Amino acid sequence: MLERCFGVRRVRQIQRAARHGTVTFLCLFMTVVVLRGTIGAGKFGTPEQDFNDIRERFYSHNRRVEPRRVLEEVETTTTTDANNYATFDISKILKDEEGGDEWKKDPNAPYSLGPKISDWDAQRGEWLKQNPNFPNFLGPTKPRVLLVTGSSPKPCENPVGDHYLLKSIKNKIDYCRLHGIEIFYNMALLDAEMAGFWAKLPLIRKLLLSHPEVEFLWWMDSDAMFTDMAFEVPWERYKNHNFVMHGWNEMVYDDHNWIGLNTGSFLLRNCQWSLDLLDAWAPMGPKGKIRDEAGKVLTKFLKGRPVFEADDQSAMVYILATGRETWGEKVYLENHYYLHGYWGILVDRYEEMIENYHPGLGDHRWPLVTHFVGCKPCGKFGDYPVERCLKQMDRAYNFGDNQVLQMYGFTHRSLASRRVKRVRNESSTPLQVKDELGLLHPAFKAVKLPSSY
Numbered sequence: 001m002l003e004r005c006f007g008v009r010r011v012r013q014i015q016r017a018a019r020h021g022t023v024t025f026l027c028l029f030m031t032v033v034v035l036r037g038t039i040g041a042g043k044f045g046t047p048e049q050d051f052n053d054i055r056e057r058f059y060s061h062n063r064r065v066e067p068r069r070v071l072e073e074v075e076t077t078t079t080t081d082a083n084n085y086a087t088f089d090i091s092k093i094l095k096d097e098e099g100g101d102e103w104k105k106d107p108n109a110p111y112s113l114g115p116k117i118s119d120w121d122a123q124r125g126e127w128l129k130q131n132p133n134f135p136n137f138l139g140p141t142k143p144r145v146l147l148v149t150g151s152s153p154k155p156c157e158n159p160v161g162d163h164y165l166l167k168s169i170k171n172k173i174d175y176c177r178l179h180g181i182e183i184f185y186n187m188a189l190l191d192a193e194m195a196g197f198w199a200k201l202p203l204i205r206k207l208l209l210s211h212p213e214v215e216f217l218w219w220m221d222s223d224a225m226f227t228d229m230a231f232e233v234p235w236e237r238y239k240n241h242n243f244v245m246h247g248w249n250e251m252v253y254d255d256h257n258w259i260g261l262n263t264g265s266f267l268l269r270n271c272q273w274s275l276d277l278l279d280a281w282a283p284m285g286p287k288g289k290i291r292d293e294a295g296k297v298l299t300k301f302l303k304g305r306p307v308f309e310a311d312d313q314s315a316m317v318y319i320l321a322t323g324r325e326t327w328g329e330k331v332y333l334e335n336h337y338y339l340h341g342y343w344g345i346l347v348d349r350y351e352e353m354i355e356n357y358h359p360g361l362g363d364h365r366w367p368l369v370t371h372f373v374g375c376k377p378c379g380k381f382g383d384y385p386v387e388r389c390l391k392q393m394d395r396a397y398n399f400g401d402n403q404v405l406q407m408y409g410f411t412h413r414s415l416a417s418r419r420v421k422r423v424r425n426e427s428s429t430p431l432q433v434k435d436e437l438g439l440l441h442p443a444f445k446a447v448k449l450p451s452s453y
Contacts, residue, residue, distance in 0.1 A: 143215035150186030198285035337362035
């Protein structure tokens with residue numbers, strides 16, 4: 001009947017559409033069933049409530065995901081910061097242990113560096129006799145020398161200070177290697193009472209007693225550098241002396257001038273006399289009231305000294321000026337070469353020295369030591385402009401380093417440059433090449449073997 005009304009072709013199209021519609025409806029129905037089973041039908045099971053419930057679930061999902069993403073970003077940032085030395089708070093690992101020293105000194109007893117020793121020369125002489133393989137002299141006039149220097153156990157208070165400490169110790173290692181000198185670098189405060197200027201005294205005494213094989217101990221401040229690598233100390237000159245400092249007799253004994261000598265670089269013989277001197281030197285050193293009161297005495301007695309707590313240099317001038325009969329005979333105030341050279345009068349003349357003189361002189365023409373007194377490269381504040389101090393410390397380091405590099409055919413491009421340049425061609429017979437200053441195998445470093453075994 002339908003075929004007569006609509007035609008065969010039209011009826012078949014209607015039937016096909018009906019079948020497709022049925023399939024579509026079934027698919028839609030199954031989708032709704034699945035969604036309702038997975039998400040839920042809402043409070044009343046109505047389509048409107050279903051829609052509201054679905055929307056709420058999507059919003060809740062987004063709210064849960066966002067904090068996780070933020071947390072992941074924070075965790076990533078935190079991990080990156082933990083690997084960053086520039087942002088790390090160094091104080092986290094520089095905390096001192098509580099409780100202080102286990103050993104306490106009697107607060108009512110006068111300060112001393114240690115038990116009184118009165119027969120050190122005899123003890124040391126016996127030890128040297130029993131240990132012939134550790135002689136205190138390496139040659140007829142060449143004593144065994146220990147150079148001692150050091151710095152604070154904590155990092156410097158400014159970002160570049162430790163870099164300049166590294167340059168300074170590298171400079172000292174070079175000189176000691178060339179001259180057959182042993183070196184000891186200290187970073188421990190052995191006695192909290194003797195902090196600051198005075199920290200060297202307990203250390204020096206400990207090293208003298210622990211190393212009887214050492215004939216001379218050479219103390220050198222961390223802000224001093226060797227600028228004449230070829231100069232050999234005239235040890236024979238001090239055969240009758242125990243204490244050698246840069247200074248002038250008139251300024252110390254006559255004028256009582258507080259800068260009549262310098263204790264930033266000195267030589268001290270290992271003997272009973274030196275232990276006695278240390279015992280006389282130390283009592284002004286304990287920090288606090290003792291050091292403050294001693295500073296007032298020193299300022300009143302010494303010419304030109306400002307008002308501040310007692311320091312080791314002023315104390316030594318005071319000891320010598322008031323006790324010349326006791327100590328003066330064994331003290332040598334050296335001014336023929338620069339065991340200590342004040343940087344302010346030297347650094348601007350380096351180019352002139354290079355033009356007119358040569359290493360090995362040790363004096364004003366080519367100073368053995370350039371000492372940057374007052375620059376305080378490891379502290380927050382110095383007595384001079386920071387830029388001038390650091391620039392001149394670089395120049396002094398390079399001035400000395402050139403004498404080392406020349407042994408291997410190099411030199412710095414300039415005293416202000418970290419870069420180096422070649423100054424000698426390579427050779428197929430390297431053992432025949434002689435360095436200009438003769439520092440590769442100097443005579444003063446030669447070891448004389450016994451003639452028979």
